[in-house]
Amino acid sequence: MYVGVGLDRAPIGTALTLVEADIDAAPAHRLASFGLRVGSGFSVLSRTAGGGRVVLVAGSRVAVGRSLLAGLRAEVRA
Amino acid sequence: MSVAERAASSVPTLSVKQCCHTGGGEGAGPQSPVVALAGAPNTGKSTLFNALTGANVTMGNWPGTTVEVSRGAWHAPASCLCEGCTCPDSQPLDITLVDLPGAYSLDPHSPDEALTRELLIGGPADERPDIAVVTCDASRLTGCLYLVAQLREQGLAMVVALTMGDVADKRGIVVDVDALTERLGVPVVAIDPRRRGGLGGLAIAVRDALGVPAPDPRPVPADADALALEDDRFSWIADVVEAATTATAKDARTRSDKVDRWVTAPVLGPLIFLAVMWLVFQVTTTIAAPLQDFLDTLFSGPVTDATVAGLHAVGLGDTWVQGLLVDGLIAGVGMLLTFVPLMTLMFILLALLEDSGYLARAAVVTDRLMRRIGLPGRAFLPLIVGYGCNVPAISGTRILPNARHRILTALLVPFTACTARLTVFVMMGSIFFGAYAGTAVFGMYLTSIVIIVLVGLALRGTLWKGEPIEPLVIDLPAYQVPTLRLTASVTWVKLKGFLQTATGIILVTVIGVWLLQSIPTQPGEAFGEVPVQDSVYGVAAQAITPVFAPAGFNSWQSASTLVVGFVAKEAVISSWAQTYAVAEPEEGGAPGDLGVAVMNTFVESSGGHPIPAALAFMIFLLAYTPCVATVATQWREIGGRWTLFGVGLQLVVAWTLAVAVFQVGRLFW
Structure with a gap:
């Protein structure tokens, strides 16, 4: 059962927590090396051409492609 | 075993001390300590390398700039300043500095990252660098510390160089260097390589670290699996960052973020991307035009006149020597030099785009397009490098993790219009399109993109069918105001490279072309006094001319310059200038009249349709093999079979498009 909301539908500019990363190991590890892993806090900064998102995580601005968004699920931070 | 002994032995593993994967440069000698520069992409490694060694390694504000290993000598100043002291630290120390490709971790995702891992920890302990200097961006410490965490587990001596302090300041992030040093367990030095700040402190830290044993490896949980180990590292990183940094800004969004909302929207x-590219070519051609005219007049007038007068004065006037010097070297090399202002402007503008951080955004904007042709968004970066020069662009495909994507990208790179081709486009544009020359040149760049897309689609639908594409994950560096020093340095490196390549190739080509144009094919004609069309050069060119008849440029002058262009596009204009100067001396023969001669040739060969014929010629020039250096680089990167396939593909695409453009175009013009 899915939890949270996919990043494609996550609100922009809101503090979020990543609750699930149902994506391949390689991009998951790449995102983790920027600090974006399950349990970490981040926010979506903007939409990009091509349907991706720019996320702000641990000081890094990371552009994430559209194909990953649905597999990255987040909840609004309390 | 000493470093010299190690250098002499034939250890099969890769080593920073005897690496063959270098992009040039010499170290400080076999007895000198070896310091490796490592770090996440875009944290200022290459800028630091250049600042310390005075070398000119390619730099850019986007991930993946460094794909080769560069070596240089760093003359580290004395770290002991005590008066009258004779300790070793009171003398300067020569260090071999090695600039490694950027890597976020020791778990490689691409060949350049694998090379970094291999050189840092792949070999036995005595083959590793004596110290690793790891650059970390102060504004995004978390993303940089994973590599530090892994290196700390290896027990490698290390100094952390903290860069981008100005960006961190603007984002309200304060890093406590002492606390960071304590938490990491290795020395940390704040530096600003762009402005050469803190380099003395780095020298002291490195020299101090060289004099003491490497710190003990950071302990990790025993019997931990990969996942648990990863968790442990992230937990350690979180503790380090929490202890050493303070965020004071209330709003985490920066000016860069606000710009990105528009630039990546x-x-x-995409509209901004197209506008930026159009502006680059428009500004380049408009501003360079008067400077080009001045140099053209200079070489075709005073320089030619003075040379002819000098040769007559020493009794060599109207001889083959005058032919070689005036019609060959001055016409050929002089013509190329008229393009120096244009190239300089182009390189400055591209350097500004690179240094500002815009190119990483361009990779995001073009991601969807790249995916349509079966490539990830990151493949855009080597492709855009190709618009400068195809050779480093093909090397740059190493940033792609997937081997099949590297091959596909390397096959597409030759269709990017490099600056050597720009010179021909500008000349053709000014001859055939007058005031619209800039737009015509821009049109060639758009055509280049269209060809890449069409060829990519064709390959994706056939040889690359069903190939998975890794999703886009790319970090966006903060926008930076480009510095004069960095822009000048990058521009100079590229211009020097162009001139060195072009001058060498052109000298050889000019002499070779002159020689072939001087050898008669008919009995009774003397060497050096033969009409060009009757020379070996002319006869050989005439043999291939019919191939271009359907494309409207079936003159031997045009065909021969395309053969020369296979060697290097830098030589196209010089060989043209040489051909027309020799072929039509009665009409003046000066380079200034080259445009008229070319126009007349195209009018004749196209049956009165010079515009579509010129367009067809430009497109053929755009699409066929860029130069032998590109072929050699492709051979090295993707092997002989794919390289030959690529050359064949380029020729087929170039000929087909040229014929199509001419045949359709002549219905309208």
């Missing part, structure tokens, strides 16, 4: 982003 769904509709506006």
Whole structure:
């Protein structure tokens, strides 16, 4: 059962927590090396051409492609 | 075993001390300590390398700039300043500095990252660098510390160089260097390589670290699996960052973020990308034009006149020597030099785009397009490098993790219009399109993109069918105001490279072309006094001319310059200038009249349709093999079979498009 909301539908500019990363190991590890892993806090900064998102995580601005968004699920931070 | 002994032995593993994967440069000698520069992409490694060694390694504000290993000598100043002291630290120390490709971790995702891992920890302990200097961006410490965490587990001596302090300041992030040093367990030095700040402190830290044993490896949980180990590292990183940094800004969004909302936006982003590219070519051609005219007049007038007068004065006037010097070297090399202002402007503008951080955004904007042709968004970066020069662009495909994507990208790179081709486009544009020359040149760049897309689609639908594409994950560096020093340095490196390549190739080509144009094919004609069309050069060119008849440029002058262009596009204009100067001396023969001669040739060969014929010629020039250096680089990167396939593909695409453009175009013009 899915939890949270996919990043494609996550609100922009809101503090979020990543609750699930149902994506391949390689991009998951790449995102983790920027600090974006399950349990970490981040926010979506903007939409990009091509349907991706720019996320702000641990000081890094990371552009994430559209194909990953649905597999990255987040909840609004309390 | 000493470093010299190690250098002499034939250890099969890769080592920073005897690495063959270098992009040039010499170290400080076999007895000198070896310091490796490592770090996440875009944290200022290459800028630091250049600042310390005075070398000119390619730099850019986007991930993946460094794909080769560079070596240089760093003359580290004395770290002991005590008066009258004779300790070793009171003398300067020569260090071999090695600039490694950027890597976020020791778990490689691409060949360049694998090379970094291999050189840092792949070999036995005595083959590793004596110290690793790891650059970390102060504004995004978390993303940089994973590599530090892994290196700390290896027990490698290390100094952390903290860069981008100005960006951190603007984002309200304060890093406590002492606390960071304590938490990491290795020395940390704040530096600003762009402005050469803190380099003395780095020298002291490195020299101090060289004099003491490496710190003990950071302990990790025993019997931990990969996942648990990863968790442990992230937990350690979180503790380090929490202890050493303070965020004071209330709003985490920066000016860069606000700009990115527009620059990477769904509709506006691609439009801004096109506008930026159009502006680059428009500004380049408009500003360079008067300077070009001045140099053209200089070489065709005073320089030619003075040379002819000098040769007559020493009794060599109207001889083959005058032919070689005036019609060959001055016409050929002089013509190329008229393009120096244009190239300089182009390189400055591209350097500004690179240094500002815009190119990483361009990779995001073009991601969807790249995916359509079966490539990830990151493949855009080597492709855009190709618009400068195809050779480093093909090397740059190493940033792609997937071997099949590297091959596909390396096959597409030759269709990017490099600056050597720009010189021909500008000349053709000014001859055939007058005031619209800039637009015509821009049109060639758009055509280049269209060809890449069409060829990519064709390959994706056939040889690359069903190939998975890794999703886009790319970090966006903060926008930076480009520094004069960095822009000048990058521009100079590229211009020098162009001139060195062009001058060498052109000298050889000019002499070779002159020689072939001087050898008669008919009995009774003397060497050096033969009409060009009757020379070996002319006869050979005439043999291939019919191939271009359907494309409207079936003159031997045009065909021969395409053969020369296979060697290097830098030589196209010089060989043209040489051909027309020799072929039509009665009409003046000066380079200034080259445009008229070319126009007349195209009018004749196209049956009165010079515009579509010129367009067809430009497109053929755009699409066929760029130069032998590109072929050699492709051979090295993707092997002989794919390289030959690529050359064949380029020729087929170039000929087909040229014929199509001419045949359709002549219905209208």
